[in-house]
Amino acid sequence: MHATLPLLKQTDFPAIQRQSLTTLQVNLGYRCNQSCLHCHVNAGPTRKEQMRRETVDQVLQFLHHHRLPTVDITGGAPELNAHFRYLVEQARAAGARVMDRCNLTILSEPGQEDLADFLARHEVEVVASLPCYLAENVDGQRGSGVYERSIQGLQALNACGYGQPGSALVLNLVYNPTGPFLPPPQAQLEADYKRELSKQGVVFNRLLTLTNMPIARFGSTLISKKQFASYLHLLKHAHQETNLGQVMCRNMISVDWQGFVYDCDFNQMLGLPLPWSARPRPRLADLLERELSGNPIAVADHCYGCTAGQGSSCGGALDSEASL
Numbered sequence: 403m404h405a406t407l408p409l410l411k412q413t414d415f416p417a418i419q420r421q422s423l424t425t426l427q428v429n430l431g432y433r434c435n436q437s438c439l440h441c442h443v444n445a446g447p448t449r450k451e452q453m454r455r456e457t458v459d460q461v462l463q464f465l466h467h468h469r470l471p472t473v474d475i476t477g478g479a480p481e482l483n484a485h486f487r488y489l490v491e492q493a494r495a496a497g498a499r500v501m502d503r504c505n506l507t508i509l510s511e512p513g514q515e516d517l518a519d520f521l522a523r524h525e526v527e528v529v530a531s532l533p534c535y536l537a538e539n540v541d542g543q544r545g546s547g548v549y550e551r552s553i554q555g556l557q558a559l560n561a562c563g564y565g566q567p568g569s570a571l572v573l574n575l576v577y578n579p580t581g582p583f584l585p586p587p588q589a590q591l592e593a594d595y596k597r598e599l600s601k602q603g604v605v606f607n608r609l610l611t612l613t614n615m616p617i618a619r620f621g622s623t624l625i626s627k628k629q630f631a632s633y634l635h636l637l638k639h640a641h642q643e644t645n646l647g648q649v650m651c652r653n654m655i656s657v658d659w660q661g662f663v664y665d666c667d668f669n670q671m672l673g674l675p676l677p678w679s680a681r682p683r684p685r686l687a688d689l690l691e692r693e694l695s696g697n698p699i700a701v702a703d704h705c706y707g708c709t710a711g712q713g714s715s716c717g718g719a720l721d722s723e724a725s726l
């Protein structure tokens with residue numbers, strides 16, 4: 403795989419600082435039952451990295467100490483980590499809002515038959531990847547048969563109350579482009595998804611559009627196809643200054659499976675260290691007593707993926723009114 407950091411490091415992206423810390427994004431490991439083309443984590447079934455119980459306990463300690471309102475759990479497929487359910491239970495008991503970044507096919511993997519019920523019981527917010535409402539596009543990006551299993555996963559979540567009118571169980575879907583282009587306007591695409599998925603009896607709350615990051619597997623594919631420079635040009639050309647105030651690193655930090663801390667999941671994948679820390683790679687346990695608000699954030703050219711067009715974050719578009 404091609405390294406992308408050397409092509410991104412020299413940057414003119416504006417300097418940014420963290421505001422108040424509200425969210426801890428926890429990457430439980432890179433093992434996944436899928437190997438999607440756009441994956442910024444290079445996750446797959448053969449990856450062995452998994453967060454251990456001891457590190458999960460440090461996550462919970464950090465959560466308590468900083469009284470963080472939100473835990474955003476990701477991977478890989480985070481549900482494959484043996485301590486996923488423990489983390490969810492403890493974080494919910496601490497009163498945190500818990501989000502699970504779920505790939506939907508995990509719901510029908512052997513041993514996960516009760517997953518939808520578990521998530522509903524603990525009122526976990528599900529953020530589910532579905533890069534298109536058309537089967538051929540989903541299968542092309544995520545693998546043969548993934549669309550059908552994703553629909554089955556959505557139906558299972560709906561049956562537990564997720565996304566239903568009047569229900570408190572939140573089911574948001576995530577769209578990302580199938581190639582090197584920006585997502586279309588989020589509100590319009592959400593209407594299209596709702597119309598098309600309702601034909602299969604599927605309901606959901608919101609569609610979140612995400613821009614593909616020119617890093618890891620997607621970035622490497624761009625290099626192989628000689629599209630890296632043109633994609634970066636597209637992102638830079640579409641930069642919207644107004645999105646800078648809302649990029650997700652302003653209010654969150656990301657911890658990897660070993661407990662190392664980064665400004666966001668993308669910086670984690672690039673191995674971009676926190677720019678203010680005396681240690682090259684601080685662990686969460688080292689930062690327990692530290693005040694993280696106001697600290698500078700490590701930026702490189704991939705950050706334009708967060709500010710291009712309508713913007714992109716864990717919560718979807720930053721400015722859905724922005725023109726593309």
Ligand code: SF4
Pocket residue numbers: 434435436437438440441442443444445446477478479505531
């Ligand atoms: S994009 Fe998500 S579902 Fe696909 S390989 Fe990566 S972690 Fe797994």
Ligand code: SF4
Pocket residue numbers: 649650651652665666667668669699700701702704705706708
């Ligand atoms: S890539 Fe990470 S560090 Fe850069 S703007 Fe986006 S969230 Fe912030």
